[in-house]
Amino acid sequence: MQKRRESIQVKVGDVLIGGGSHVVVQSMTNTDTADVDDTVKQVTELADAGSEIVRITVNNKQAAQAVPFIKEKLLRKNVDVPLVGDFHYNGHVLLTEFPDAAMALSKFRINPGNTGSRGRDKNFCTIVEQAIKYDKPVRIGVNWGSLDQQLLAEKMDKNNDLPEPKSSKEVMMDTIIDSAMRSSAMAQEVGLAEDKIIISCKMSGVQDLIDIYQRMAAVCRHPLHLGLTEAGMGMKGIVASSAALAVLLNQGIGDTIRISLTPQPGGDRAEEVRVGQQILQSLGIRNFIPQVTACPGCGRTKSTYFQELADEIQGYIREMMPIWRDIYPGVEDLHVAVMGCVVNGPGESKFADIGISLPGTFEEPKAPVYVDGEHRVTLTGDHIGKEFRKMMDDYIINRFGRQKESV
Numbered sequence: 581m582q583k584r585r586e587s588i589q590v591k592v593g594d595v596l597i598g599g600g601s602h603v604v605v606q607s608m609t610n611t612d613t614a615d616v617d618d619t620v621k622q623v624t625e626l627a628d629a630g631s632e633i634v635r636i637t638v639n640n641k642q643a644a645q646a647v648p649f650i651k652e653k654l655l656r657k658n659v660d661v662p663l664v665g666d667f668h669y670n671g672h673v674l675l676t677e678f679p680d681a682a683m684a685l686s687k688f689r690i691n692p693g694n695t696g697s698r699g700r701d702k703n704f705c706t707i708v709e710q711a712i713k714y715d716k717p718v719r720i721g722v723n724w725g726s727l728d729q730q731l732l733a734e735k736m737d738k739n740n741d742l743p744e745p746k747s748s749k750e751v752m753m754d755t756i757i758d759s760a761m762r763s764s765a766m767a768q769e770v771g772l773a774e775d776k777i778i779i780s781c782k783m784s785g786v787q788d789l790i791d792i793y794q795r796m797a798a799v800c801r802h803p804l805h806l807g808l809t810e811a812g813m814g815m816k817g818i819v820a821s822s823a824a825l826a827v828l829l830n831q832g833i834g835d836t837i838r839i840s841l842t843p844q845p846g847g848d849r850a851e852e853v854r855v856g857q858q859i860l861q862s863l864g865i866r867n868f869i870p871q872v873t874a875c876p877g878c879g880r881t882k883s884t885y886f887q888e889l890a891d892e893i894q895g896y897i898r899e900m901m902p903i904w905r906d907i908y909p910g911v912e913d914l915h916v917a918v919m920g921c922v923v924n925g926p927g928e929s930k931f932a933d934i935g936i937s938l939p940g941t942f943e944e945p946k947a948p949v950y951v952d953g954e955h956r957v958t959l960t961g962d963h964i965g966k967e968f969r970k971m972m973d974d975y976i977i978n979r980f981g982r983q984k985e986s987v
């Protein structure tokens with residue numbers, strides 16, 4: 581993996597982005613922001629899942645009015661996650677008319693292509709003035725789907741006059757970069773400090789996203805927010821986002837990420853947080869949750885017991901993490917192995933901090949457990965899962981509880 585790209589550090593609430601700080605995972609609500617209770621509930625779920633920044637839509641007066649109440653309710657619940665306001669078209673009006681909303685937010689997200697059909701630059705500058713007034717950073721989020729059409733048309737015209745015109749896609753890429761850089765320069769002319777600006781250039785194609793961020797990384801020092809826009813539903817969205825972000829993160833590009841998954845109706849919004857964390861964890865960039873290594877299973881594992889136990893352990897870890905995170909610092913580095921047979925399983929178990937190998941088909945009903953590479957015990961009987969969970973709890977208390985005391 582390449583060294584992380586150097587960037588200016590930006591503070592969003594108490595969260596540091598860029599400048600050598602770790603890659604931050606963020607998310608966005610899909611509730612009606614005007615519905616305070618619904619939004620508070622979802623922000624809490626996202627924060628509990630580990631989202632370090634949460635963006636909310638601020639699209640009308642009702643939403644702007646609700647923002648300070650959302651913040652207050654969250655703080656009363658001890659959820660101190662920075663909230664980012666997502667503004668389009670009327671952001672200049674809302675931030676001016678609702679100072680309490682401006683104060684409650686930790687960052688404003690501006691899409692320079694969506695700051696109004698007339699007076700676009702003036703509106704952009706008004707938002708920047710509010711950011712300066714309330715000492716907030718901004719994300720200049722250029723999005724290929726809402727690119728400044730006037731700027732694009734100018735670029736296309738100039739390109740047509742060239743002896744060897746570029747393809748329209750290349751011109752669009754150039755325009756995205758120019759739009760971001762031009763907006764950053766304009767914000768700084770208004771008086772916004774350089775360390776108050778984060779940039780994103782979201783695309784919906786994997787290769788396009790890689791190309792644009794590689795170019796962007798080379799021409800600016802701002803921290804970069806990565807994300808594939810309109811990634812899609814389920815497996816498609818997860819795979820596409822992972823493919824794009826893995827390449828960029830591996831090249832040291834990207835200071836904060838969001839996975840824009842389309843949830844199933846009624847689906848769990850926090851899935852986008854877990855996917856983002858898993859991408860960073862799989863790349864060895866940052867650990868968020870104990871890693872459970874489970875073998876894929878094969879002809880030796882005819883029963884579903886082994887899959888059920890792996891799933892149970894994974895679910896238990898996920899459920900406990902909001903509590904463990906606070907009382908057992910470093911627990912996210914734990915490595916657990918759940919293997920399907922005693923032929924090949926013990927080898928992997930020895931590499932884990934704690935690992936179990938379940939009996940495969942026709943094997944003796946015994947499950948050896950390895951702790952720190954040593955065979956500790958062999959579990960038998962009907963309560964193997966429960967006993968292994970208890971061993972895992974004890975291991976966490978002994979190892980990470982002590983760390984807390986020494987801290």
Ligand code: SF4
Pocket residue numbers: 875876877878879880881919920921922923924925940
């Ligand atoms: S560990 Fe055992 S059960 Fe799992 S895939 Fe390997 S051989 Fe099959």
